[in-house]
Amino acid sequence: MKKLFTILICLTLLLGCLSPICASAESSNYYTYEYDVYEQSKAAPPGYVCIDEYNAITLGLETDFLQPSDMIYKDDILYILDSGNNRVVAINKDGTLNAIYNDFTDTNSEPIDFSSAQGFAIDNYGNFIIADTAKTRVLVFDGARKLDFIIGRPDKALEGYENPFDAVKVCVDDSDQIYVIANSINIGAMVFSKNGEFLRFYGSNKVTATAEVIMNHIKKRFMTQKQISAMKQYTPVSFTNFDTDDEGFIFTVTNNTVATSETDTVKKLNYLGKNILANDTKYGDLEWDRNTNKKALKNNFTDIDVDSNGFMNLLDTGMGKVFQYSQENQLISVFGVFGSQEGTFSNPIAIESVDDKICVLDEGKACITIFEPTNYAKTFRSAIIHLNSGNLQASMSDWNTLLTSNTNSTYAYYGLGLVYDKMGEYSTAMEYFKLAGANSDYSNSFKQYRKEYMTEKPLVIVISIVIIFAVCFVISKWYSKKAFVPEDSAFCELEQKKYFPLYTLFHPIDGFASFKSDKNLPSPLWAIIIVFGWFLASTFEFFYKGFSFNSNIAANYNLGIQLTKTVLLFIVFVVANWSICTLFEGKGNIKEIFCVTGYSLIPYVLSIFISTALSRVLTDSEDVFVTLIVTVGLLWTMFILISGLYSIHEFTIGKLLIFLVITVIAMIIIVFIVMVFYSLIQQAISFIGSLYFELALRNGI
């Protein structure tokens, strides 16, 4: 019956060719995007569009694909492991059928069953290697599809392990070694010789020492054996899949729903099994559905393909997408979606590139979906290829073409930055890196630019240094004049109310002690000005910190957050300190605490201004200076604060330290109470809202 049906279908198709139709509609039935500097998705022209789908009908197969599970492209032929039908289907590049291999036999020439096989490879002599997962074996066939030998569990190497040899993926390198991934064996891929002898393990993933892992390690010391075995195991995860490139490197991909570290997702392993890819890249989507509070990424990479130009295609079975990256980990294109339209996926399981096209094997749709790069992706790829081969002019023109197709493309800006940097036009490169939000690349270009600038205009540097020194000199001169204690007086000019914060900068203990003798001396106005200065400094830092250090988005400036970080923090500290000082019999009153805390901030505020200014002439390798200045400022502030509190509360040092700890706790309590109160009100409001809504629903308003 099924046969009849197929014939009927073929007949209708034949007849169909005669009726008027539209030419192959190339379209992308998915929304395409790129990530911008802020890791937000932005509309972008499609990189790949679906041009065809090969299925049993277009290939002229009598039986549909049944649980096809792997796909290989070798010597211009695409091989599909059609496990359910115990066969391998070979397809030519143009989408015509090349051959059907369904005559696999064992050594006794009996048909062999590998209907649950999940992996498949063809070695350099054209022999088929099939990972027969459920039967925990790897079958190696000779050219006539007769079983040559079976690779079983390398028991000797796996002594002490009980895990089965459930081989899921196989691949062969240029030196004929066979690599096998088994789901349950996580100490790396197993490497076998071409005769099936076990050689070694290869490149496992590692458990990263997260806080949770370390905590569990400590916990285990206090647990019984039973408890330990019930605990979640933090064992390294085995690779999900791999591919070899033309140079013999092995690329692995690890399913990132189980990967213990993001850097495990994609690896390029050398012969020793060491990852040589830059490992600071986040693969997959950078955003998540913010309607659900949890950061849940749904990408799930299960296959990797490296094309002849070294671009990596990752198949995401979690969201039904393909991500293409360059080896510099630049995202070139994202395409595909789950759906029932042309170019959408049902259950994609394998990916291969055929020349510049990308083929995805879809088990659910029982077809191979073919994608072709658009001019946009072609330009993008050629820009990167040219850049890597040092053809800067060609690369520049490609990037500019890319920009005409998509003026929003951050990647094009970044690429142009790299081109100009390599050409030695550092200030132009800096402009582009700034547009691309590439802080560290900006910093590198800036370093070169600074070097050039210093050699070209040494005079400017000298003059600036002279000016800075002059300013410092004038200030210190003024300060020492004011700090001079005349012989006819016990006080210097600085000890007047209007200069007092400056006096306490260097004389906190005796300075603040005189608050006790002169009730009029503390000036809340000064304190307010300084706190406001703190707020200004933090705003100044937000906007004007050198781009090498600054990843803030101007539009994201939030007045509330800046005020909370400065003014509110100050108020909470003062209130907490005041409210508990009576418990400790502290002598300070609110006015004194307010002024001490305010005055003490001067060094910190100044350090923020200075470090921000300095960050504009430093590169990110010199960030230690920036940090140093802020740290000095902060320590100074702490010193003034502690001495001031010591003076006004008249504590012993030991008591003061305890008092400070309690102050911090009190601050936390205050914040906590405010939060509880806030959330209570919020819940009450939402309760009333939903009550109204439900009533409205029931009454059918």
Added chain:
Amino acid sequence: MLYFKKHSLMFKVFCVLCCIVLFLSPVNIISFADEVETDTLEPAPTASECVAENEKCALYVDFETGNFSLLNKANGQYWYNKPTDVENDSYTVGTTYTNVQSTIVIGYVDRATEPSANELSYANDYVYCPPEQMEITKIKNGIKIVYNFEEFGFSIPVNYTIEDSYLEASIDVKNIKEGKKCYIVTINLLPVFGAGNWETEGELFIPDGSGAIVKFNNGVQTTSPYVAKIYGEDLSFPKKTLINKTQPIYMPVFATLKNEGSLFGIITEGDADASVTYINGNARCGYNAVSSIFNYRTKDVITMFSGTGSSNNINRVSRVHSEAKKYSVRYYATNKSNYPDLAEIYRNYLIDNKKMKQTASSVSFNLDIYGGVETKASFLGIPYNKKLALTSYSQAEEMIKELKSAGINELSARYVGWNNNGILNKKVNNSLEPAGYLGGKKNLSKLIDFCNTENVSIYLDNDIIKFRKNGNGVKTSKDAVNTIFSEETVLYSYMRSVYATVLSQEDVYMVSSSKITDVFNKYLKSLKKQQPNLKTIGLSTTGNMLYSNPQSKKGNLCTDLLNKYTNIYSSLAKDGYSLILESANAYAFPYAEKLLSVPTASSGYDSFDVDVPFYSMVLHGYKDMSVNPIMQSDNPQKSFLNAIEMGIGIAYAGIYENSSLLTNTMYDNLYSSSYTLWKEKAVEQYSQYDSIYKKIYNLPITEHTAISKDVVKTVFGNKYAVFVNYGDTDITVEDVNIKSEGFTVKEML
């Protein structure tokens, strides 16, 4: 049965008379039938009586079963209300099995279990309304059948009449009796009318996007059936996620094509509340048929979360039902089985019944100008929406001037976002309010005068639907559209990466149909007052946004808004305005003069075999059309070729400023719209295409054939054949040489 008792004598007499008529005039029928291979045709209905007939068709009714058939006299082909060979069907299983033996399928919700009714329940006449429950009466030109579903208390009167060459099936919506037990939600009328069985050769025409073809028995099984609302999904049912990119249905038509002839359906009334569905032959279904569904009510669901985090779905059926008085579908029986001919039937219908006029002009270049947009900015740390000028009025003038001097002699322009309320209206835009930051009233008038003297039609596009803030006489609480759950409907925007709604976006509301005429009238008044010489207008959003307001007893479904739209359009026509619309639905065809961004493809569902550019077939030669803006399409060159294939205008979206300004605005998808980026390309395309366009712009498409995978031939008015080659290699067909990614025109003798 009731009928026979009452009228048995009359019936007998009529039978005899009919037989005599038939007997006396067999020549007509048989001689036509003889011309076609009779053995491929289905047999004449037995036990049927001819109740109505004219020179083109006849209606036969079996009063005992309520079955009927339509005879196309031109070729002697019968179209049955349901298949006559169900007993031989070895494929169909499940609920489809009884549905393929039905004339009407009702989707309903039991009132008692309404909140938990996640799915509709279905009742068909085969199971629940056997012939003894039908009341069949003769009426003028046909019959009336009242389907009484006694178990549910439904009663649905349907008239079947013939006229000209069509059968009109018409649900008398006013007289639907629903009973107390259930809500009727959907009515699938004639689900298998003219169905093809597992052996028939033929295809179904689905109006998805530009049009799509489903070959009979293509074997594709889909997890859920295709059901798509005509004129796009109702926007009052906001979705929380947007995953797939699909095309809506633009035209209320569908067809079943067999080798001998076709059955072409046009929904003539109630189309705003209708959907299209089909079944196709596969391992679980033996028949192929396309049909329409009337959405008498609508249904929505919300998810309520409890304090513990568990969630609960609450379903609700709209209390209001469709305002359509009748739900009418015309089924034209024709012996033509090609799409240009079917398109002609629809075009003639529009001309005869909707007074569509030929307004095609020879202008092949359409320019979309974007005025201003809002972006998030902060002043001293306080965030606000900043208005960003993309093209000021004088810059628009300059742009047009430059394009003209570069060689684009004739063009028409649509200006979007020129008004003070921005592109995404802040307040509803009910007056002509030139924006100060774009140059103010003086410059706008200057631009309009310039266009008048240069003979460029400039359409100031105004959105009378969307608004974000109360004002201009529109209040969110009173005038915004609500969902069934009485919440204001929000138009979301979605994250392209993870499909979820964008949270940081200001809520956008829609003006309800009771207010929209008021908004429009005010706008028109101010337009007339301020720019009396401007006789062009753009109301793009009305062409493609159709929504109901299902919240309460005062609400309405989509038909009401559609009627408001057509009133607006006809009042514009009366005042002599030329109207421009974008991605416009069929209800606007008779009124619009220019249609931008017409569909060029379908959604490409797996069960579709090929696309057919039916939209342009219907309108070509009658209306000006253009493709999507070329620079923003998947492949600019292919988009240009698409325009040539369909013989429609080309379109560019342009701004004067650098388009990198658009980052982080709602127009970030207008990447590469700076006109300097595409000017040269556009001029080149214009010079290649304009001379051809001038020849074909007023001719209908008479043939459209895919010669090979990459080459398409379109014939305009039987005079000019245009060959388009989408492939990478040069090709020669029919003695015509076509360059790769190029085209050639051949004048036919």
